[in-house]
Amino acid sequence: MAGTAAIPKPKRGGRWSPWLFAIPALAVYVAFLVYPAVSSLFFSLTNWDGLSATYKFVGLSNYFKLPHDPVVVTAVKNNLIWTVVTIAVPTVIGLVLAIALNGKVHGKPILRLIFYTPAVLPLVSIASIWGWLYNPQYGAINSLLRAIGLDGLAQPWLGQDSTALWAVMVPAIWLRTGFPMLLYLAALQGIPNELYEAATVDGASKWQQFWHVTMPSLRPAHYIVLALSLIDSFKVFDMIYAMTYGGPGTSTQVMGTWMYFNVFQYYQAGYGTAIAVVITLVAIAVGIPYVRSQTREAS
């Protein structure tokens, strides 16, 4: 790649010039992201209720309370299930679609358009669409089951503990398959044809070609897909809030929604921010290798 080195020191403008370009964005970034995030660290050490003018410093006691809160235990479990499923399933489907689309297929642009469409819709609208499909009485899903004679399988998908979390994951998978598909599709086109020709000459089967040529060549794509999915999955909030509100009971609570309810409904802002701090630290920890890779490349 051309031009990675910084240009020679300018004669005019001086060494302050770069900062004049950098400061507007950095100021906004610090004021509305860094500063609030750091203040949350402080609030998490208090017993503030979110309303009154006074609060007391309580040290780490909010954090000690976390493991004894049964909802936190549920939320952590749900976060983990959510993360594994909403990374694994869209990645695998996206890879299969990309490989299929990479062959001799007609109407490629329209197929690509269809599979990526859910990714641009507002999460709230996706939640509305699926809430409507899942409606026990008038929803298309139960109607379909009844129409094909599987009346026994029709059920209140979002209204019962046993199915609610899985039912919310389906639209998340629908939404998130398009991105890996696009990335894999681009990566597949970068694999030189000679590799496949050489493998064919050596007598490799299609399956062997997949494992020994395709998969290793896709390593950078795997890395980006997994890193970004992991960062994204940890932040889950909108979909669950808009579809089930954490319920029924606490069966679909995740850390993000439980934080929200503590702050805005139970007036425990101190405890709520402690929950947010924990999930943020985990998200940063899993994201750091990706951030480092992006920074390193630039130097």
Next chain:
Amino acid sequence: MTAIAPAQVTAATSATDTQPISPGPKGRRGLVITFVLAVVALFWISPLALLVITAVRPLADFVGNGPLSWPDHLTWTNFKDAWDIGNFATTYRNSAILAAIKVPLGVLVSAMLGFALAKLRMKFRRTVMFAVFLGLTIPIYITIVPVFIMMRQAGLTDNIFGLIGPYLAFGIPFEVLVLQSFFRQIPDEIIEAAKVDGAGDWRVFFTMILPLSVPALVTVAILDAVATWNEFLFALILLNSDAHKTIPVGLLNFQGQFANNNTGLAAGILIAVVPILIAYTLLQRWIVGGLTAGSLKG
């Protein structure tokens, strides 16, 4: 907001239109794959297709014949009802104003920072990059309590202008990541030549860097507009009254009111997503190019 961050963006040529790589038997095999993919695609798009069909049929027909039947006749009244009751005239205006201010401003300040990181001899460059890109990993909800307090003190709660600062801040990491990697591919020689001719950094930025980067700027602007249009959590906590709500928050309310009117609900959901769907269909080349091109070749 989805963190979609390619490592780099080259000129937005969609790499996906080049020739397929896998050899093998042609013709029949391709038709079989096309057929299978078409069936999967039909299944994939069926929630939206069902939404459209439901939105254009009378409620009585939907209730009488079920969601999977073909409509006996078509009607536009669902859209009219949904538009009026859903307060869409207001939420559309609010979302549009917000995007019209936030997107150009965000792209400009991000481009400036990206330029400093990519082309100027800036001290602590890697530290700044690391700190800014780390923002990609930070969940919005860690900031909501302090942001809510800040906005209340500034008198900007229940005001769409109160959303601009937080929206800018959460857009910056992605925009800077994409733009600086694009800028780095602009050859230093042409910048040096301009400097020899006496141009300062600002002149280089506005007359060379920005015009040469139109594909990247457009891609970033589109993705940013989609993210702004779709943002939910800040809007949910900062906006209370119906007159100030954005599309996603308005839609959530609307859903409750239409619990028993399935055709009206379908029409309302469609009204909310149609601008995004049209923009996406028209501009998808840029989006696809921006998401994929170059991100794997670095």
